[in-house]
Amino acid sequence: EDQVTQSPEALRLQEGESSSLNCSYTVSGLRGLFWYRQDPGKGPEFLFTLYSAGEEKEKERLKATLTKKESFLHITAPKPEDSATYLCAVQIYNTDKLIFGTGTRLQVFP
Amino acid sequence: EADIYQTPRYLVIGTGKKITLECSQTMGHDKMYWYQQDPGMELHLIHYSYGVNSTEKGDLSSESTVSRIRTEHFPLTLESARPSHTSQYLCASSGLGSGNTQYFGPGTRLTVL
Numbered sequence: 001e002d003q004v005t006q007s008p009e010a011l012r013l014q015e016g017e018s019s020s021l022n023c024s025y026t027v028s029g030l031r032g033l034f035w036y037r038q039d040p041g042k043g044p045e046f047l048f049t050l051y052s053a054g055e056e057k058e059k060e061r062l063k064a065t066l067t068k069k070e071s072f073l074h075i076t077a078p079k080p081e082d083s084a085t086y087l088c089a090v091q092i093y094n095t096d097k098l099i100f101g102t103g104t105r106l107q108v109f110p
Numbered sequence: 111e112a113d114i115y116q117t118p119r120y121l122v123i124g125t126g127k128k129i130t131l132e133c134s135q136t137m138g139h140d141k142m143y144w145y146q147q148d149p150g151m152e153l154h155l156i157h158y159s160y161g162v163n164s165t166e167k168g169d170l171s172s173e174s175t176v177s178r179i180r181t182e183h184f185p186l187t188l189e190s191a192r193p194s195h196t197s198q199y200l201c202a203s204s205g206l207g208s209g210n211t212q213y214f215g216p217g218t219r220l221t222v223l
Contacts, residue, residue, distance in 0.1 A: 004152075031210060032210050034211065034212075036214075041217070041219065042216055042217065043116075043200050043202075043214035043215050043216045043217045044153075044200070044214045045214070046211055046212075046213060046214075049209065049210065049211055087152075087153070089153075091210055096141060096158070096160075096204065096210065096212075097155055097158070097168070097169070098153075098155070098212060100152040100153040100154075101152060102150070102151060102152045103152070
């Protein structure tokens with residue numbers, strides 16, 4: 001069964017304290033892995049797409065990496081405005097459907 | 111500016127009412143999707159469309175229906191709302207120029223009393 005698991009469920013960081021979020025997946029065939037940011041009461045905002053193991057992408061304080069079984073979202077020197085829920089989703093080969101994890105709720109304190 | 115719009119943003123309605131949630135996009139995308147999200151839970155696909163006059167049910171069973179008469183418009187209808195329909199409904203689109211990436215609207219928070 002295709003499945004996405006994110007950990008931790010919640011993460012509290014001090015401003016400037018770097019950390020990583022994990023997304024583990026089991027799928028029959030991976031077409032792509034997506035990271036989104038979701039603020040309370042809003043729709044998910046696209047961050048990154050990763051297609052193959054070894055691929056990395058960066059945007060400001062965020063860096064996403066991909067292996068054959070999991071993806072990490074590294075947050076370097078986070079700021080309070082990085083507080084949000086980060087969602088991971090996988091797209092199965094030959095479909096457009098996304099399977100989402102439950103997300104990691106990140107809180108960054110000044 | 112290319113974007114995806116949902117109205118209303120918030121809706122509180124009584125049991126038995128018929129409601130339509132609107133979704134429009136100016137992204138030029140041919141594929142559109144409806145997801146349902148409960149607080150603290152993952153998004154679940156309930157409907158999708160690959161183009162005009164094409165609609166399919168998603169992985170999560172839903173009593174709602176959809177239509178796709180125009181490329182840019184993908185409304186969702188509940189004929190008789192019930193408290194179990196209370197949830198966040200998110201519309202998304204993808205297509206040429208976006209690769210496989212789905213872009214989401216702001217969502218509609220529906221509460222059925």
